[in-house]
Amino acid sequence: MASGSKDVYLVIGGSGFLGRHIVNALLARGDSVSVFDIVQRYHDVPCYTGDITEQDSISEALNKSGTTCIIHTASPPHGLDDDVLYWKVNVEGTSAVIAAAIANKVQKLVFTSSAGIVFDGSNIIGADERLPAPRKAMDAYNESKAKAEEVVLAANGKSGLLTVALRPAGIYGPGDRQVMQGLYEVYNRGQTHFQIGDNTNLFDWSYVENVAYAHLLAADKLVHLGPERDPLEPLSLSAEEADMLDRYLPPIRLSTGNHRIPTSEARPPGPVLRQSPESSRVTQNFYDHSFQHQPRPIVRTKFDALSETALSRAKTSPLQVAGQVFFITNCEPVYFWDFTRYVWNELDKIVDPEGKEQRLEKRRIVFPQSLGYVFASLAEFWGWLRGKPHMFTRFRVAYSCGVRWHNIEKARRVLGYEPQVGVEEGIKRMISVCHKLHLPRL
Amino acid sequence: MSSSESLLKLLFTRPGDFRTLIQFKFFHEFKRDLSAIHEHPTSGWDRRSMRRCWEFLDMTSRSFSAVIKELDGDLARVICIFYLVLRGLDTIEDDMTIPDPVKQPVLRSFHKHTVTPGWTFDGSGPGEKDRQLLVEYDVVVEELNRLPPQYRDVIVEICEKMENGMADFAHKAATTGEIYLEKIEDWDLYCHYVAGLVGEGLSRLLSASGKEQPWLGDQLELSNSMGLFLQKTNIIRDYREDTEQRRYFWPKEIWTREEYSVNGHGAFKEMEEMYVPENEKQALWVLSGLVVDVLRHAPDCLDYLRLLKNQSVFNFCAIPQVMAIATLNLVFMNPQTFQRNIKIRKAEAAGLIMKSTNPRDIAYLFRDYARRIHVKCDPKDPSFLKVAISCGHIEMWCELNYPSFVSVPSQPGQGPVIDPNDRRSAVIALDEKRDKELLEIQRLAKATDGKVKDIVRSGVKTTTKETHWDLIAFMVFAMVAVLGLGLGISWLVINKLSPDS
Incomplete structure (x- = not known):
């Protein structure tokens, strides 16, 4: 932001699930925000309705609202059978947004990409941003998202526009229409006791408000264009960058309890009889969050994305925001079926508090992934025969048996992103809203 | 039954265990002979007082004795003395037959007694199993005073910090009638005094020995996590024994949680309620809550082990940690925890000792146990997702520190092998x-x-x-x-x- 003046935001797709949460987060901190969307669902902020592929309508919205920062979250939902639509909205639409932004001298563009663009059906284990997208995308949705991300990053630095792309993984939360819908259907059919695979596959989830928060951080930190790295010079880090890399990042403890480890230099008083000056100093240290006796050593392997070797290979420094991508997750991946079981159990508490249906008491039926593929093929064939797509597909089998979690160290260090709501609390919030919306009774 | 007989029985009941124990006995038996003449300068075996100390080590420690004796050079003797000093202090703290007014001054000046030549203590109750150590404590004093100051000072300083913490907690229980630890913060603090400080002391001794990095002794948080992980696990395992002796270490904040209540029973009010068979389920939920709290120290333990350089030090630090996670797996979702004292099988322990050779293997052992814990978890358990998240942290630690797609070369001199099928x-x-x-x-x-x-x-x-x-x-x-x-x-x-x- 130039000389501390506040940005004026336009959230494209601001009537959607994530978009709406971003609008809320901006409103909560008193920012000026408008929405551009194909439909208007809320009336608390100025809304410009229009087609994202029409550069003129976007331009008009930018011009009227005086936008300085665009947050572009619009995309058709995943799972549609319409390749043309995906390409039109995600690729052509995003290009139109960029053209309009440049024409209106907008300074910042934060783009919502997707972690799915690196997924090719095989395991994603602690992937960082260096992992290239597969040659053949998983599906039309991810292919169009990958292309759109490319377009956004290529526009960085063009005519004063700065861009950044965020790749959230498995967004869920109040207002979600994808994750919850699927889980609710399985619950409704009483199929919660089926499990495909051995459930040792960790899976990333991102609570929507955390993702919204990451967008705000990215917008705030998108301030200047970093220089290209000179490959002939040895790697040298600024003090700020060195500091960024040396900070100890603890595991996320939102769900499992955050308690400072007592030490002889920082501990609570306990049942002490007499406080000496020495013991009150130590007590003070314990409650002083900035206190650190000695910095913790950071050990990196040479495979690490932020190791010195990796940093000296990079064409542009990954320690900046402009022109970069960031994975965004809750950093609390859980085994795939655990997330679903937790949701079903929470649903049970509301829908069937007496436990009459005994859904979760049913004997668990586990079949291996290979058998899952066979069943899914049959189901797909049956669906094809009936002319109605079946819910149980090979894609879903691959999806539920694969490992999919990402390394968000870059977002934590560079954006300063820390999840604000834990995975468990996030599910509770999602369910409580679903409940209020009166999901159909059985 | 003699040990050979029980081994023979094992051949028929658990052949896998039999194999492990035989392998352990013949290929992995501890080798250092402290009584050998060439070891005398470091082991002190030529002195009567030190010989007695080695005997006391065997008598008082169930699990540490073997790993301590294997430490390189004089570290074995230094840590043996450190162990005996703390064991002596602990014996007085634990003794419920010593009234508070007597206990307080003995505890609070233990750091002075422990360097006073000829000091002994015969006030322990007759049932106290380590009573004899205090009766002959003068041998420990003698050997402690022989240690070079860089070791001696650390031991005395840690002793002083520990004794005051112990005395504070003992005094509170004796005078206010509040027998329980209230908050998680209190149980963390209690465990810091009795075990975290041991970790701090060990790190400082290791640094002082020059066998580990000089800064290891300053890594207080990591050192405490090592201690807390072990201590909390033991506290969970010893539920029945401790409860029967009216010693309570489980934090009230966890075991009185309303959310663990089953069939409208309401939160527990006393620790004894948990071994009543009708309360089994609710007791298991409490246990899960505790396991989640212990598992939060696991990543720190792995971080610590990764920093070590000396193989004998590594074994000494790693083996108890692996035993702890195996014990957590044993007690988790196990109703027997509330009925009797359970222990991991001898063969399981032997197998773990044989596998505990480097930080990568330890991390993947932790991961395997995390998965074994996770698979037992019940979706109805209020800690269900928290257990999964805790296990996830261990899995993430493994992959971020020792990525599985890189395998260690099978022969020295070869580079690491990359799995081409892994996306990375x-x-x-x-x-x-x-x-x-x-x-x-x-x-x-x-x-x-x-x-x-x-x-x-x-x-x-x-x-x-x-x-x-x-x-x-x-x-x-x-x-x-x-x-x-x-x-x-x-x-x-x-x-x-x-x-x-």
């Missing part, structure tokens, strides 16, 4: 390509001394192929220019300067 190998491939590119850029920069350097610096073209095109274009241009100039001059010469004109 794509990053390695890109890196290799980029490294070649960088080499080429550097080579060109050197060869052309500046020309290409500017092109590279301008950041437009960094691939060598394009750089060549630039050069070629430049050369073609130059050639055309020279040729053109030559032709022009020739034309001039021919046309203007010919004698006809």
Whole structure:
């Protein structure tokens, strides 16, 4: 932001699930925000309705609202059978947004990409941003998202526009229409006791408000264009960058309890009889969050994305925001079926508090992934025969048996992103809203 | 039953265990003989007082004795003395037959007693199993006073911190009638005094010995996590024994949680309620809540083990940690925890000791146990998702520190082997390509001394192929220019300067 003046935001797709949460987060901190969307669902902020592929309508919205920062979250939902639509909205639409932004001298563009663009059906284990997208995308949705991300990053630095792309993984939360819908259907059919695979596959989830928060951080930190790295010079880090890399990042403890480890230099008083000056100093240290006796050593392997070797290979420094991508997750991946079981159990508490249906008491039926593929093929064939797509597909089998979690160290260090709501609390919030919306009774 | 008989029985009941124990006995038995003459300078076996200390170590420690004796050089003796000092202090703290007014001054001046030649203590109750150590404590004093000051001072300082913490907690229980630890913060603090400080002391002794990094002794949080992980696990395992002796260490904040209540029973009010068979389920939920709290120290323990350099130190630190996670797996979702004292099987322990050789293997052992814990978890358990998240932290630690797609070379001298089927190998491939590119850029920069350097610096073209095109274009241009100039001059010469004109 130039000389501390506040940005004026336009959230494209601001009537959607994530978009709406971003609008809320901006409103909560008193920012000026408008929405551009194909439909208007809320009336608390100025809304410009229009087609994202029409550069003129976007331009008009930018011009009227005086936008300085665009947050572009619009995309058709995943799972549609319409390749043309995906390409039109995600690729052509995003290009139109960029053209309009440049024409209106907008300074910042934060783009919502997707972690799915690196997924090719095989395991994603602690992937960082260096992992290239597969040659053949998983599906039309991810292919169009990958292309759109490319377009956004290529526009960085063009005519004063700065861009950044965020790749959230498995967004869920109040207002979600994808994750919850699927889980609710399985619950409704009483199929919660089926499990495909051995459930040792960790899976990333991102609570929507955390993702919204990451967008705000990215917008705030998108301030200047970093220089290209000179490959002939040895790697040298600024003090700020060195500091960024040396900070100890603890595991996320939102769900499992955050308690400072007592030490002889920082501990609570306990049942002490007499406080000496020495013991009150130590007590003070314990409650002083900035206190650190000695910095913790950071050990990196040479495979690490932020190791010195990796940093000296990079064409542009990954320690900046402009022109970069960031994975965004809750950093609390859980085994795939655990997330679903937790949701079903929470649903049970509301829908069937007496436990009459005994859904979760049913004997668990586990079949291996290979058998899952066979069943899914049959189901797909049956669906094809009936002319109605079946819910149980090979894609879903691959999806539920694969490992999919990402390394968000870059977002934590560079954006300063820390999840604000834990995975468990996030599910509770999602369910409580679903409940209020009166999901159909059985 | 003699040990050979029980081993024979095992051959028929659990052949796998039999095999492990035989392997352990013949190929992995601890080797250091402290009584050998060449060991005397470091083991002190030639002194009566030190021989007695080694005997006391065997008598008082169930699990530590073997790993302590294997430590390199004089570290074994130093840590043996450290252990006995703390064991002596602990014996007084634990003794419920000593009234508080007597206990307080003995505890609070233990750091002075422990260096006073000839000091002994015979006030322990007759049932106290380590009573004899205090009766003959003068041998410990003698050996402690023999240690070089860099060791002795650490031991005395840790002893003083621990004794005051213990005395504070003992006094509170004796005078206020509040027998329980209230908050998680209180149980963390209690465990810090009785075990975290041991970790701090050990780290400082290891640094002082020069066998580990000099800064290890300053890593207080990591050192405490090591202690807390072990201590909390033992506290959970010893539920029945401790409860029967009216010693309560489980934090009330966890076991009185309303959310653990089953069938409208309501939160527990006393620790004893948990072994009533009707309360089994609710007790198991409490247990899960505690396991979640213990597991939060696991990543720190792995971090600590990763910093160690000396193999004997590594074994000494790692083996108890692995035993702890195996014990957590044993007690988790196990109703027997509330009925009797349970222990991991001998063969399981032996197998773990044999596998505990490097931080990578330890991490993956932790991961295996995390998965075994996770698979037992019940979706109805209020800690269900928290257990999964805790296990996830261990899994993440493994992959981020020792990525599974890189395997350790099978023969020394070979490089690591990359699994080409893992997606992460794509990053390695890109890196290799980029490294070649960088080499080429550097080579060109050197060869052309500046020309290409500017092109590279301008950041437009960094691939060598394009750089060549630039050069070629430049050369073609130059050639055309020279040729053109030559032709022009020739034309001039021919046309203007010919004698006809």
